[in-house]
Amino acid sequence: MSCLQTVQDYALRSLGIGERLLPREDFTLCEQVTLIGSGMIWNIYFGLIAIVFGFFAATGMALAKNSQNAWLRKPAEFFIYVFRGSPLFIQMFFAYAVFVVLKQSFPFFAPFTSAWLGATLVLFLNTTAYTAEIFYGALQSIPKGDLEAADAYGITGRTRFTRIVWPSMLRLAWPAYTNEAIFLFHATALVFFSGFPVWAQRGDALYYASYFADKTFNPFIPYPILAGFFILLTLVVITIFGTIGKRLNRHLPQAVIRRPGFMRTMMR
Amino acid sequence: MFSYCTDPSTLEGFSWLSCYLTTGKHMGFYASFLTVIVLLLITAPVALMFGFAGAAAARSRFLPLSLLGKTYTAIVRGVPDIAFFMFFVIALDQAFEYLRHKVKCPDWSEPIRQGSDFVVCTQAKLPLSTSPQWMHEAYGFSLAVLTFAIVFGAFAANVLYGAMRAVPRAQLETAEAYGMNQRQTFWRILVPQMWIYALPGLSNLWMILVKATPLLFLLGVEDIVYWAKELGGLKTARFTEYPHGNWHAIYFFALLVFYLMLTSISERVFKRISRRLSHGQATAAGEAQRKAAQ
Numbered sequence: 244m245s246c247l248q249t250v251q252d253y254a255l256r257s258l259g260i261g262e263r264l265l266p267r268e269d270f271t272l273c274e275q276v277t278l279i280g281s282g283m284i285w286n287i288y289f290g291l292i293a294i295v296f297g298f299f300a301a302t303g304m305a306l307a308k309n310s311q312n313a314w315l316r317k318p319a320e321f322f323i324y325v326f327r328g329s330p331l332f333i334q335m336f337f338a339y340a341v342f343v344v345l346k347q348s349f350p351f352f353a354p355f356t357s358a359w360l361g362a363t364l365v366l367f368l369n370t371t372a373y374t375a376e377i378f379y380g381a382l383q384s385i386p387k388g389d390l391e392a393a394d395a396y397g398i399t400g401r402t403r404f405t406r407i408v409w410p411s412m413l414r415l416a417w418p419a420y421t422n423e424a425i426f427l428f429h430a431t432a433l434v435f436f437s438g439f440p441v442w443a444q445r446g447d448a449l450y451y452a453s454y455f456a457d458k459t460f461n462p463f464i465p466y467p468i469l470a471g472f473f474i475l476l477t478l479v480v481i482t483i484f485g486t487i488g489k490r491l492n493r494h495l496p497q498a499v500i501r502r503p504g505f506m507r508t509m510m511r
Numbered sequence: 512m513f514s515y516c517t518d519p520s521t522l523e524g525f526s527w528l529s530c531y532l533t534t535g536k537h538m539g540f541y542a543s544f545l546t547v548i549v550l551l552l553i554t555a556p557v558a559l560m561f562g563f564a565g566a567a568a569a570r571s572r573f574l575p576l577s578l579l580g581k582t583y584t585a586i587v588r589g590v591p592d593i594a595f596f597m598f599f600v601i602a603l604d605q606a607f608e609y610l611r612h613k614v615k616c617p618d619w620s621e622p623i624r625q626g627s628d629f630v631v632c633t634q635a636k637l638p639l640s641t642s643p644q645w646m647h648e649a650y651g652f653s654l655a656v657l658t659f660a661i662v663f664g665a666f667a668a669n670v671l672y673g674a675m676r677a678v679p680r681a682q683l684e685t686a687e688a689y690g691m692n693q694r695q696t697f698w699r700i701l702v703p704q705m706w707i708y709a710l711p712g713l714s715n716l717w718m719i720l721v722k723a724t725p726l727l728f729l730l731g732v733e734d735i736v737y738w739a740k741e742l743g744g745l746k747t748a749r750f751t752e753y754p755h756g757n758w759h760a761i762y763f764f765a766l767l768v769f770y771l772m773l774t775s776i777s778e779r780v781f782k783r784i785s786r787r788l789s790h791g792q793a794t795a796a797g798e799a800q801r802k803a804a805q
Contacts, residue, residue: 328774329767330722336736337767340743340759429591436593436729449594456601460629466598474589 246273257281257445265444265454272464275455279468282448283476285358289431289447292363294424297370302409304371305378319375326372331365331430332437338365339438358439366434370427377423381416382408414491421484425477432473448472519752531753540738544769547724547735550656555720557660559713562667567697569672580668587665593726599658600730604637611635648733655730663720670712675701677708707788707797714781721773725766739766 252262254277266274307319326334342361345352355361385408393399393407413420432449435441441450448469455465515522516530531537568580587595609623612635619632633639638646678701686696728736743762748754789796 325767325771329770330725332722332725332728333736333763333766333770336739337760337763340757340763343757344760429593432591432593449591449597452594453597456597460601461624462598462601462605466594466602469594470586470590473591473594474586477589 246271249273250277253277254281255284257284257447257451259443259445267458270455270459275451275465276468278451278455279448279465280472282446282451283472285434285445285447286428286431286473287476288359289363289366289434290424290428293366293370293427293431297367297374297427300367300371301374301378304375305382305412308375308379309382323372323376323379326369327376331369332433334369335362335365335433335437335439356439357442358434362434362439366427366430369430370423373423373426374420377416377419378412380419381412384415385411410491414488417484417488417491421481421488424480424484428476428480429473520748527753534753536738536742539733540735540742543733543735543738546652546732547727550652550659550724550727551721553656554659554663555717557656558663558667558720561660561664562669562671565664565668566671566675569668570675580672584665584668584672587662588669592662592723593729595662596658596726596729599661600654603654603657605629608635608637611637651731655727655732658730659720659723663716663723666716666719667713670709670716671705673712674705674709678704704792707785707792707794710781710785710788714777714785717777717781718774721777722770725770735766735769739763 249271250273253274255261256265256278258281265278304319304322307315308323310316310319338361339356342352342355346356355364389407389411393403398407432447435446435450444454446454452465452469456462459465513530513533515526516533519527519530522530565580565583568576569584571577571580608629608631612619612623612631615634616632621630623630638650682700682704683696686700691699725734725736727734739762740759743757743759745757746754785796786800789800791797791801
């Protein structure tokens with residue numbers, strides 16, 4: 244079987260499209276790369292959804308923690324404490340167990356026991372807590388002068404937040420937030436090992452990697468492939484976040500020193 | 512455990528619970544909390560040593576050594592830790608057996624990898640098939656410790672590398688001016704001063720390590736997650752004297768609380784250490800302490 248054929252059969256296997264049976268023996272390198280890459284679709288899905296929704300929720304949560312009103316502040320503090328103080332692995336197990344119990348009395352919770360919704364929800368809550376803590380720290384370190392300048396110009400309320408506070412907060416939080424995004428994508432590998440069942444062998448990259456490692460009893464091929472995919476993903480995340488970070492910082496004096504051109508030095 | 516526990520089916524309420532919570536299996540569950548603590552206490556210093564070696568290597572002027580140190584930290588940070596755990600447990604085991612095989616059975620002619628089997632001679636098996644059960648468990652546990660140390664050593668290397676660079680350059684120049692050689696400067700000036708710069712990173716790392724301990728479950732160690740899964744499952748009267756429904760949620764809630772306590776206590780301890788280490792340092796915190804004492 245040619246490699247092209249394998250790609251056609253298995254590239255979307257993790258979504259249930261293509262060949263139904265996984266290869267059983269004489270695994271080729273092509274099969275391993277294709278299937279593990281196919282599993283990455285799940286990792287990207289989990290990470291992307293959690294980051295996009297988590298970003299907005301974390302902004303709200305950070306504002307709540309920064310608020311003067313104890314009714315807002317205390318719950319936010321508690322939420323952040325619980326999700327940052329306990330392992331994601333246990334949170335997943337716990338959430339799954341709770342969803343299973345809830346499912347028995349309320350059929351509404353049935354989809355939550357599958358990974359696409361339940362695990363995404365847990366990852367979303369988890370990243371919200373970590374990101375909120377980062378954003379809260381950034382809110383605390385917004386330069387006093389920026390806020391005073393806003394007051395002096397009579398900028399208040401919503402405008403003050405969208406024009407002054409929020410951009411500054413993001414700018415300060417960005418390096419730490421980049422790290423959090425990388426860690427979140429790494430954490431997506433936990434999903435199918437923490438209670439949430441794999442349905443019809445549609446798993447994530449680590450699921451397929453461990454499948455191959457179990458079958459061949461040779462960890463030295465599937466796991467490096469997995470590592471390669473994750474390093475690639477990490478590089479993409481760094482590039483995207485770096486671009487956004489540059490845009491957030493574009494109004495600041497840049498560190499680059501402009502040297503006079505070669506010709507101008509010669510002419511002088 | 513208690514005398515009235517002989518026939519649990521007649522018991523109710525509190526007395527039933529007191530019997531249920533003191534069964535032999537529950538004792539195993541409680542002991543596994545100790546396993547976690549022991550793992551943390553052994554892993555932390557070993558990982559710190561790995562990290563120190565990694566950071567020192569990355570700083571080295573000898574290019575291959577410095578590249579080795581940097582690659583070690585870069586790769587481990589770029590890949591999910593869970594993938595590393597699952598990889599190293601098999602890889603280390605096979606590596607050890609392979610080395611022992613080469614030493615103990617030099618005239619073995621068959622290939623070691625036969626299809627999907629990994630075959631070494633009987634004397635090279637780890638642990639030997641004749642050894643008692645506790646040896647097998649100890650071997651599994653030490654593989655887990657080594658794996659944790661390798662992964663967290665890379666994180667620690669990154670922190671310590673940053674901390675070594677944060678020590679003011681003037682301190683090192685002064686040491687050189689006093690005629691200290693490189694080794695002396697490193698051990699007498701750099702290392703004692705770097706800890707205060709490393710502490711925020713290391714405390715963060717400790718938190719990550721604490722939160723990574725449930726992954727022991729994936730390494731085949733009978734840890735708290737294993738027992739929570741085991742004990743919380745649905746139990747029918749056919750197989751146990753204490754039948755109950757699916758109590759997974761309760762058991763995992765208990766684990767959640769345990770970890771929250773562990774991280775809270777750690778946070779408090781680190782606050783204290785930080786105050787201690789800032790004493791007499793040329794940092795803002797040290798300066799604040801000096802002012803307060805005046």
